Amino acid sequence: MLDFRSIETFLWVVKLGSFRGAAARLNTTQPAISQRIAQLEREMGVKLLNRDHRVASPTPSGRQMMVYAEKLIGLRAQMMAEVGDRSAMRGVMRLGVAETIVHTWLPRLVKSMNEVYPNLSLEIEVDITPNLTARLLAQEIELAFVVGPLSASGVHNRVLADYPIGFLASPALGLGKGPVTLAELARFPIITFPRKTKPYEVVREVFDRPELPPIRLHASASLATVIHMAVEGLGIAVIPDAIVENELADGRLQLLDTELAITPLTFTASWLASPDVVAIERVAELARQIAQSSLAVDAPALAGH
Numbered sequence: 001m002l003d004f005r006s007i008e009t010f011l012w013v014v015k016l017g018s019f020r021g022a023a024a025r026l027n028t029t030q031p032a033i034s035q036r037i038a039q040l041e042r043e044m045g046v047k048l049l050n051r052d053h054r055v056a057s058p059t060p061s062g063r064q065m066m067v068y069a070e071k072l073i074g075l076r077a078q079m080m081a082e083v084g085d086r087s088a089m090r091g092v093m094r095l096g097v098a099e100t101i102v103h104t105w106l107p108r109l110v111k112s113m114n115e116v117y118p119n120l121s122l123e124i125e126v127d128i129t130p131n132l133t134a135r136l137l138a139q140e141i142e143l144a145f146v147v148g149p150l151s152a153s154g155v156h157n158r159v160l161a162d163y164p165i166g167f168l169a170s171p172a173l174g175l176g177k178g179p180v181t182l183a184e185l186a187r188f189p190i191i192t193f194p195r196k197t198k199p200y201e202v203v204r205e206v207f208d209r210p211e212l213p214p215i216r217l218h219a220s221a222s223l224a225t226v227i228h229m230a231v232e233g234l235g236i237a238v239i240p241d242a243i244v245e246n247e248l249a250d251g252r253l254q255l256l257d258t259e260l261a262i263t264p265l266t267f268t269a270s271w272l273a274s275p276d277v278v279a280i281e282r283v284a285e286l287a288r289q290i291a292q293s294s295l296a297v298d299a300p301a302l303a304g305h
Helices: 004-016 019-025 030-044 060-082 106-116 129-137 198-206 223-231 241-249 278-303
Strands: 091-097 120-126 143-147 155-163 165-169 190-192 217-219 236-240 265-272
Touching: 004 019, 004 030, 004 060, 019 030, 060 278, 091 129, 091 278, 106 120, 106 278, 129 143, 129 265, 143 278, 155 278, 165 241, 190 198, 190 223, 198 217, 198 236, 223 236, 223 241, 236 241, 265 278
Parallel strands: 091 120, 091 143, 190 217, 190 236
Antiparallel strands: 143 265, 155 265, 165 236
């Protein structure tokens, strides 16, 4: 008798193109994957996969099987979501997160998920958006909270929140009184996100003017490092205001009044189309609700600085 585990295994071997990828996705071993596929082929009475090369590809019968496998897995996910209780949502979700989210509302999301989906575990990877996008497209993570929306084929996006970008400096730099011109900002090192990120490119473009001296642009993948450098007076941080709420509140940093208006960063929950997508969509929606409530709480506090 066919079971869903074997069908799901077959689906992920085909989607990921390898037994190794399916083993990682299903949190098991390659021998276990091989055993499930062999069992499924015995029960179906046909060969479903070609194993002649490193990439596992479906046979003609396997391609037919994929049509039904996607329908069955999708229906199972919908049934569990609509009929079962929330504790029935179980397994491991691999989540990629941009560091801005880590410094704002990620702890609230994890706490809420522990309450709402107590049997769903998270594997959280923190990285910059380009790297997380590559991992999402390679199906090494299921859900990404990144600067978006992502435009790649097959990617679904749900807007989480917009985060304004501010120029933040230690009071020791003496820039907190009155508007600060671009020329005055250019006298100091600028500290921001790493290369290949949208904020880095925007900052570099803003200061790329013939009347200004060459910009000293310090980049770091660690926002904790960026914040620490700014607090120590080593330069001006160009990052979302919401990240440094505590530093603004206790006076270690000031939000500078500048003549520049940098487009806010839009963060999205992004995931690939998949039959077994209900859990991902529900976590994405929970993240959206928490992100929006976080902005509503933080906005009044930031407005005072």
